[in-house]
Amino acid sequence: MKKIAAGLAALLLVATMFGPSDGFAKKSTVADIDKQLQKLQQEVKNAKAQQEKAASRNQEAQHYKNKTTLNLEYVLDQIALVKGEMSTTSSKISATEESLNVTATELADAEARVASREKLLESRVRLMYTDGAVSYLDVLLSSSSFTDFLDRADSLKTIVNQDQDLLVQHKVDKQTVIDKKKQLEGQYAQAKELYTDLESQRSVLKDKEAEKQQLIAYYDKEIRVTDDISEEQNAKLVQLASNRSLLEKKKDQLKAEEAARKAAAAKAAAAKAEAARKAAAAKRVASSGRSSSPSVPAYSGGDGPFLLPVGSARVSSGYGPRTHPVTGEVGKMHTGVDFAVPQGTSIHAADSGTVLVAEWWSGYGYCVIIDHGGGVWTLYGHIRQGGIRVNVGDRVERGQVIAESGSTGRSTGPHLHFEVRVDGKTVNPMPYL
Known part of the structure; x- marks a missing residue:
């Protein structure tokens, strides 16, 4: 920054x-x-x-x-x-x-x-x-009769089975x-x-x-x-x-002044030579010497509204605040008007003027700026690569093809971004078209 x-x-x-001053032109x-x-x-x-x-x-x-x-x-x-x-x-x-x-x-x-x-x-x-330890055999042998023996055997069997079940369940x-x-x-x-x-x-x-x-x-x-x-x-x-x-x-201005000086000197020399050769025509030669020097015509800025630079075209985005189509920023100022045209569409100068810019410029991509005089410029943005047809310093005429449309720079698709600037500040281009 x-x-x-x-x-x-x-x-x-x-x-x-x-800046313009008398000393500048002299020095x-x-x-x-x-x-x-x-x-x-x-x-x-x-x-x-x-x-x-x-x-x-x-x-x-x-x-x-x-x-x-x-x-x-x-x-x-x-x-x-x-x-x-x-x-x-x-x-x-x-x-x-x-x-x-x-x-x-x-x-x-x-x-x-x-x-x-x-x-x-x-x-x-x-x-x-x-x-005390009593064996199962002692219990059986102490039986008083065979019936008692059988009863005791059944009882012992039951006791043994219960003990076994108890041990199994316990396990x-x-x-x-x-x-x-x-x-x-x-x-x-x-x-x-x-x-x-x-x-x-x-x-x-x-x-x-x-x-x-x-x-x-x-x-x-x-x-x-x-x-x-x-x-x-x-x-x-x-x-x-x-x-x-x-x-x-x-x-x-300097070129015009130099040309005027040379023309005046040439006329003066011619007048002097003519006077020497033809003394009889001194009055005519003197009259010729009083003729006015050529002057540089001033730029008039056109005699009517600007031409639509791409002919008949749909306006896809107008001048003023909008939601930016690339960044999504809300309220972003749109400094010109977008015309929806196919890639390679011829772009014409809105009016006669001098080319100030004819190159890449950040978000505009390849662009052309024309100075129409009186502090009024027009800008043509998003020109396709290789599509610029003019150079810086060129004088262009109203309606002259200066470029071809494209989608370079910060752009979502082929179109022409057109601006009108007065004293460097953008204004709504629509009243000028």
Whole structure:
């Protein structure tokens, strides 16, 4: 920004140095002005390089903003997807908690059964220890009769079967307790993993969303900065064109004065020679010497409204505030009128004048500016590459083909951007057409 301000200050100095004055015409020559025009052209090239750099930065920032916006949309879609997964996960956690409650109840029941049987086994062992060891054979041999023997055998069989069942059930319940404990631990671990995964997904998505929002804010700032540079460069374009117009006019004035001086000297010499050869015709020669010198005709600026530069064409965007079709900025000032025409359509000079600019200029792409005199210019933007048909300094006539339409610079498609400027400031072109 400081470089741009310094460049504008230098241009204002040039305008001061070459402003119209009596001393300027006396001290400057056409060669001097040509040198100044060359220096001015170098300033134009430098300004153009800065604009192209700013435009490149702007386009790059816009590209990455669009790309980041798409990534953000993807992240938001993922957030919506994860929300659905979170709902499913919450259902799984609820089911797991319910299973944990059921398992805890089954574990408590199994532990109660094991404890009860352990008490029974302890009482049986305690009884056998108290009464002494009595073998099953002793019980049978002490029978008083065969019937008593059979009764005792049945009783012993029942006791043995009960003891075996008790031991089997006790073993099964103990294994149930072990299995339920393992199942309980697994379910707790699963629930913990589900909660951990849920929080992890939330954290990652929040980080990604914040990152994308920061990037978009950064690129928005970059776009605003480069747009500001373009606005200042546009002001610089006006100043450069004004200085160039001033120098060209002064150059034409000096050429006209030089031509007048040469013509006067030639006439004086011819008059003197004629007087010497033909003394008898002195009066006629003297009369010839009093004839007026040729003068340079002044530019009149045309005798009617400007021509429509592309003939009959649809107006696709008028003059004034609008939503920018490329950046999407609301309320952006549209400094001209857009005519929707196909690529390569001939562009005609709206009126006669002198070409001030015929080259690339930032958002205008390739453009032509014509000075019609009286501080009135016309600008023709977005010309196709290779489509400029005039050069800086050329005199063009009303209706002359000066270029071909295109879509260079900041443009969404082929069209002609047409401006009318009065004293460097844009005005609504429609009343002039």
